[in-house]
Each structure stands twice: as C-alpha cells, then as structure tokens.
Amino acid sequence: MKLRKWAMGLLAAGLLTAGLSAGSPREAYAESKQIEVSFSPVHFIFGGEELDPPEGQRAFLYKDSTYVPLRFASYALGKAVDWDPDTYTVTVREPKAEEKVSIDAYIEERKAGDRPILPVDASALQPITIDAYFEKVNYVFGKRTVQPPAELPGIIIDGSLYVPLRFVSESAGNKLEWDGETYAITGVSTAEGAKPYDEIVLEAEQAFQELVSGFTSEFYVLKSEYDGADDAGREEVLLQGARKLLEGQETFRSEILETLKAKLKAGNYYEGAVDQLAAQFEDKKQGVINLVTLFTGKDLTPYLEKAEKELEGK
Known part of the structure; x- marks a missing residue:
C-alpha cells in the first residue's frame, strides 16, 4: 500500500x-x-x-x-x-x-x-x-x-x-x-591502533577485482588463439586456460585471502568478510567456466581436473 x-x-x-x-x-x-x-x-x-x-x-x-x-x-x-x-x-x-x-x-x-x-x-x-x-x-x-x-x-x-x-x-x-x-x-573490542576495518576489506576487494580483470583479459586472448587453432591446438589452448584459472585461484587464496584473514585477525575484527570474498571468487570462477562454454561449446571442467593433476605431480 x-x-x-x-x-x-x-x-x-x-x-x-x-x-x-x-x-x-x-x-x-x-x-x-x-x-x-x-x-x-x-x-x-x-x-x-x-x-x-x-x-x-x-x-x-x-x-x-x-x-x-x-x-x-x-x-x-x-x-x-x-x-x-x-x-x-x-x-x-x-x-x-x-x-x-x-x-x-x-x-x-x-x-x-x-x-x-x-x-x-x-x-x-x-x-x-x-x-x-x-x-x-x-x-x-x-x-x-x-x-x-x-x-x-x-x-x-x-x-x-x-x-x-x-x-x-x-x-x-x-x-x-x-x-x-x-x-x-x-x-568485542578491536585491537588498539588497528587499521580501520573498512580499509582492510576495500584493499582486499580491490586486489580481487584486479586479479579477476587480469585473468579475464587473458581468457579473451586465449579465445583468439582458440579461434585460429586446429583441433589439437584448441585442446592445448583449453588446457592452458585451465592452468591460468588455477594459477589465479592459487594467487587469490594464498595472497589476497590469507592477507585479508591475517589483517582482520590482527585487528580482532569480525572475519566474515573472508568467506564473503571467497564466495565472490567462486562466482567469478564459475562465470569464466560458463564463458568458455559459451565461446567454444566445451566444458572447461575436465581440463581443470587435468591441470590439477599436473600441479599435484610437480
């Protein structure tokens, strides 16, 4: 009403x-x-x-x-x-x-x-x-x-x-x-002299956006390579794309997410922002996978699994 x-x-x-x-x-x-x-x-x-x-x-x-x-x-x-x-x-x-x-x-x-x-x-x-x-x-x-x-x-x-x-x-x-x-x-009181919570979270979100922007651009470059390649070459491009996505995931987890977690803990702040940012990354990751399917008609998941086994073997 x-x-x-x-x-x-x-x-x-x-x-x-x-x-x-x-x-x-x-x-x-x-x-x-x-x-x-x-x-x-x-x-x-x-x-x-x-x-x-x-x-x-x-x-x-x-x-x-x-x-x-x-x-x-x-x-x-x-x-x-x-x-x-x-x-x-x-x-x-x-x-x-x-x-x-x-x-x-x-x-x-x-x-x-x-x-x-x-x-x-x-x-x-x-x-x-x-x-x-x-x-x-x-x-x-x-x-x-x-x-x-x-x-x-x-x-x-x-x-x-x-x-x-x-x-x-x-x-x-x-x-x-x-x-x-x-x-x-x-x-619960925050740590004395701690960096403001808002600044900590915004820094992590900015680093996250820069990372996503970077590997999204790389995927558009790979699309051009995919379009100009033969069948064997396309398989390699898809695998290369899977490797880059996993590299981005590792950078996100080991650098951005862990840094955010450490800063929040040092300030005695609420740490829910860690899970929230992790969920945003998973959404972006799935978005890239969907984009690859849209452009190529191929599911990137099997290539991600193969790339993960490569990393495990190193």
Missing part, C-alpha cells in the same frame, strides 16, 4: 529522534503488517559498560534476532550515522572529532550503572503483536554498500528505524558475544 503522508511524517520525525538528519522524505511504498516480537531483558555491554537504549525504544527479539534502534547500535560501536531522505540511505562511518564528543556524551547518558545480570527464564517471554512498516533502506558502511538478510530487514516501529544488532556490528567489523543464559550481548 502507498505510505500515507502522516506515516511518512512520522517516519521522518522518528529518524530524527534516532539521530539521523532527515529532511523531507521521498514518496515511497512500504508494507505495513503485524509481526510477533518478544520484549526481553537483553543486556548490551560495550566498552565494559552496560548500555540501555533510549526510553521508549526498547530492544526486541524478532525471528531470534535482537533488534535495536539504529543510532543506539551505531553509537554503541563508536560510529557516526547519517540519513539521506532522498535515497533512503543510512551511512555508518567513522566519526569526526566533534561527532565523537557527541557520541561519548550519548554513551554516558545510556550507561545502566552497576546492576546484576541474571539468568533469563525464556519460557516466561510471551510474544506480542505490533504494527510495523517494512521500508526499503540502503545501508552503507564506510564505502561499502551492504544489506541485512532478506528475512531480517530494517523495521520501522512508531516512526523509528530498528535493525538487527548483529548486522550492524558485523558490517562495521565488530564481533559480538551472546550469552544465551543471561541474554547478555557483549561487543
């Missing part, structure tokens, strides 16, 4: 309340529906201090994920957050000096003080039904555009944007620890 003007006004006001600088929101479509959530006594521990979300903006569990107000999540991680109402884009980034002062003041106000963290009786948590809007929001962390899992989107409730805490934390490079007995979530 088309989002009514009163709802859009409420959204803009709520996003302002959440610490996002919103102007006049664009016309948009949002799906309004009732969802079941559980308001549970979740404890948020960052920098050794327990923090509470703002009054009236309680955290809740939805599909077994902890949702919190966006600004609370960002500030708890020491990040600044911007809102672009024209594109519905949230940007989470490193704060400027003056912004850090405001973030520190916000954190000071949110400190819960010294109180016991006790086991939670999960059986006593009763789900309740609330009204929520599901609006398409773009999320940028540093210079990287990411999205939460499709089944765990951002949710607008009473005009405020709530997001899965784990999505925000891991997208910013921070690890979380969950205590299922006490419902305590602890943010």
Whole structure:
C-alpha cells in the first residue's frame, strides 16, 4: 500500500529522534503488517559498560534476532550515522572529532550503572503483536554498500528505524558475544591502533577485482588463439586456460585471502568478510567456466581436473 503522508511524517520525525538528519522524505511504498516480537531483558555491554537504549525504544527479539534502534547500535560501536531522505540511505562511518564528543556524551547518558545480570527464564517471554512498516533502506558502511538478510530487514516501529544488532556490528567489523543464559550481548573490542576495518576489506576487494580483470583479459586472448587453432591446438589452448584459472585461484587464496584473514585477525575484527570474498571468487570462477562454454561449446571442467593433476605431480 502507498505510505500515507502522516506515516511518512512520522517516519521522518522518528529518524530524527534516532539521530539521523532527515529532511523531507521521498514518496515511497512500504508494507505495513503485524509481526510477533518478544520484549526481553537483553543486556548490551560495550566498552565494559552496560548500555540501555533510549526510553521508549526498547530492544526486541524478532525471528531470534535482537533488534535495536539504529543510532543506539551505531553509537554503541563508536560510529557516526547519517540519513539521506532522498535515497533512503543510512551511512555508518567513522566519526569526526566533534561527532565523537557527541557520541561519548550519548554513551554516558545510556550507561545502566552497576546492576546484576541474571539468568533469563525464556519460557516466561510471551510474544506480542505490533504494527510495523517494512521500508526499503540502503545501508552503507564506510564505502561499502551492504544489506541485512532478506528475512531480517530494517523495521520501522512508531516512526523509528530498528535493525538487527548483529548486522550492524558485523558490517562495521565488530564481533559480538551472546550469552544465551543471561541474554547478555557483549561487543568485542578491536585491537588498539588497528587499521580501520573498512580499509582492510576495500584493499582486499580491490586486489580481487584486479586479479579477476587480469585473468579475464587473458581468457579473451586465449579465445583468439582458440579461434585460429586446429583441433589439437584448441585442446592445448583449453588446457592452458585451465592452468591460468588455477594459477589465479592459487594467487587469490594464498595472497589476497590469507592477507585479508591475517589483517582482520590482527585487528580482532569480525572475519566474515573472508568467506564473503571467497564466495565472490567462486562466482567469478564459475562465470569464466560458463564463458568458455559459451565461446567454444566445451566444458572447461575436465581440463581443470587435468591441470590439477599436473600441479599435484610437480
């Protein structure tokens, strides 16, 4: 259904309340529906201090994920957050000096003080039904555009944007620890003086793109050789292409992926970017194989197997 003007006004006001600088929101479509959530006594521990979300903006569990107000999540991680109402884009980034002062003041106000963290009786948590809007929001962390899992989107409730805490934390490079007995979530501090997470990931992604671009160009050269060769020559060109693809794979794994893994580990960062980049490489590799089939009508897989045996024999 088309989002009514009163709802859009409420959204803009709520996003302002959440610490996002919103102007006049664009016309948009949002799906309004009732969802079941559980308001549970979740404890948020960052920098050794327990923090509470703002009054009236309680955290809740939805599909077994902890949702919190966006600004609370960002500030708890020491990040600044911007809102672009024209594109519905949230940007989470490193704060400027003056912004850090405001973030520190916000954190000071949110400190819960010294109180016991006790086991939670999960059986006593009763789900309740609330009204929520599901609006398409773009999320940028540093210079990287990411999205939460499709089944765990951002949710607008009473005009405020709530997001899965784990999505925000891991997208910013921070690890979380969950205590299922006490419902305590602890943010793991990064190594002091560590290189910014965003820079580490971007460097790896750039090296990956350069590698892919390089061996893709080589495959186009091989295509020309393949077109001009006889049957025997074509067999050799296909085998040569398989060797180059395996060489690229080895370079990716031993240099790019291992370097990324080592830098993330040294910074005590969340290491999910390693698996994500590995999956991207496998997609590109399959794309090259499909391209060879398209150009030649031949499956490259048997040639890859033969090239692998050659490498094993060395």
